[in-house]
Amino acid sequence: MIRVLVISGLLALCAGCCSSEYNARVLNPWGNADAKVLKSWLDTYTNVLMVCVYEHHWEDQGADSFSHSKGTVVRVYKGVWRVSDRIAFGEHLDSPAPTNPASVIGYLAFVVTNEHTNTEIGLDTGEITPCDAEYAPALDCIYPRRSP
Numbered sequence: 001m002i003r004v005l006v007i008s009g010l011l012a013l014c015a016g017c018c019s020s021e022y023n024a025r026v027l028n029p030w031g032n033a034d035a036k037v038l039k040s041w042l043d044t045y046t047n048v049l050m051v052c053v054y055e056h057h058w059e060d061q062g063a064d065s066f067s068h069s070k071g072t073v074v075r076v077y078k079g080v081w082r083v084s085d086r087i088a089f090g091e092h093l094d095s096p097a098p099t100n101p102a103s104v105i106g107y108l109a110f111v112v113t114n115e116h117t118n119t120e121i122g123l124d125t126g127e128i129t130p131c132d133a134e135y136a137p138a139l140d141c142i143y144p145r146r147s148p
Helices: 001-016 018-028 033-043 136-142
Strands: 047-061 064-078 086-093 107-115 121-123 128-130
Touching: 033 136, 047 128, 064 121, 107 121
Parallel strands: 086 121
Antiparallel strands: 047 064, 047 107, 064 086, 107 128
16 A cells, blocks of 8 residues: 555656646746756757856957857766766857956856867857756756766
């Protein structure tokens, strides 16, 4: 009897990832209302990572700017990167560099890319997202942790 209750509870938790209420609450920060849509977009990338930034600076190019970051992979949702791998990435922005940018050292970010290299990866808009409590649950739902 207990086994049936435990299995039923686990199935109910898994079904929660597919409910419309769950989708509205959890997937909304990603701009999606459906887990299938978000997964379909993520499937266009080879790697879905959580990175801790340890170095960051701006390159001002007048009307444009470029941010350069280095980080350590702290979670691999999908792909060939490994936890503790070092990653460098840059992002082109259509605005001047901030005059007094907030430090992002120690912050977590989600990075999606098709590359696995030890040189800097150029990221497009949307390929880096700040990691916060609103964004993580959707990725946890789509890419549950695997047992080692």
